[in-house]
């Protein structure tokens with residue numbers, strides 16, 4: 001079975017600087033795969049290439065066995081690869097429900113967009129979108145804020161809505177970028193439960209960049225460690241914590257760097 005995402009020998013240069021260096025990794029179907037590494041390891045650059053925001057200098061990327069190298073985010077969206085995005089400023093004056101309903105119309109998923117333009121059955125289409133948004137609200141248990149303006153939500157509630165936006169279309173794989181940052185523990189727990197449920201009940205695959213090791217430990221298996229633009233190792237969090245090279249990568253150059261964010265690792 002083809003992996004959901006396969007990155008093959010991908011390199012990205014910025015001028016003379018190599019941010020991602022001949023990097024290969026795979027994200028298996030049905031997994032919640034974590035991506036960790038010290039600052040500057042190349043995680044965001046790699047994510048940007050998988051998500052279509054940045055082109056590789058060389059190498060190839062595959063989604064479910066089909067090459068996607070160089071495709072744009074909206075093309076990947078149509079194929080079921082989604083990345084969560086902060087709610088744009090102009091959407092902060094729309095309600096939670098309205099924010100969810102904007103997704104199919106505002107970003108061209110193949111089938112939904114066709115239906116929109118065919119002009120027929122527009123009202124049914126709108127009703128379908130509303131019903132789907134209501135299902136998402138129920139699933140995420142955010143009914144109490146569904147008519148609240150998105151701009152009034154807490155950081156964690158916004159993250160739930162961002163996750164909800166991926167549920168408005170049939171996602172195969174969702175890229176999550178540092179979802180724990182600025183989210184209180186209660187809401188982080190809600191977010192993590194919903195990610196687990198989407199994975200278990202809806203078959204979502206997740207690829208997750210995260211600095212919060214508690215969250216990585218709860219959600220991710222396997223975890224991929226990047227350092228200096230390449231994959232250093234892949235394994236369970238326990239295996240990674242026990243690996244000397246990983247400890248060195250985190251502690252090596254910078255004694256204060258991420259020392260506190262790699263639990264179980266001792267210098």
Ligand SMILES: Nc1ncnc2c1ncn2[C@@H]1O[C@H](COP(=O)(O)OP(=O)(O)OP(=O)(O)O)[C@@H](O)[C@H]1O
Pocket residue numbers: 014017018019037038039040041042043044045046
């Ligand atoms: N547009 C760019 N132009 C030049 N250099 C860049 C650019 N984007 C990233 N880099 C460099 O590439 C390297 C990798 O950066 P990247 O953001 O991918 O790392 P990261 O692992 O995501 O780090 P962090 O955990 O701090 O977000 C860094 O040295 C960074 O300065």
